[in-house]
Amino acid sequence: MSQPEYPPSSRRAGEAGTVILEVLVLENGRVGDARVKQSSGFPRLDEAAVREVKRSWKLVPGTENGKPVQMWGQFAVTFKLTD
Known part of the structure; x- marks a missing residue:
């Protein structure tokens, strides 16, 4: 999982802040959908998190009876300023 690029503005x-996302993980581990469950308080950060998750995240899918299944999960993406 890659960290989203910090929006320059x-x-x-x-x-x-931290964005809490609901993410639909498909059977192949790709992200089928992502949406903001709890905002960071800054729309640009929220949008950057959703964009990165949809674009590049690959996750381990859930399983049912030993077979991969799609399922929703929650993930936190934190944007922290450093010196």
Whole structure:
């Protein structure tokens, strides 16, 4: 799982926070959908998190009777400013 790129305008504005996402993990581990469950309080950060998760995350799918199944999960993405 890759960390989303920090939006430059958010960095300049000092925006930081954690986005809680609901993510649909498909049988092949790819992300079928992602949506904000709890906002960071900054729409740019929320959008960057959703965009990155949909674009590049590959996860371990859930299983039922030993076979992969799609399922929803929750994940946190944190944007933290560093010096």
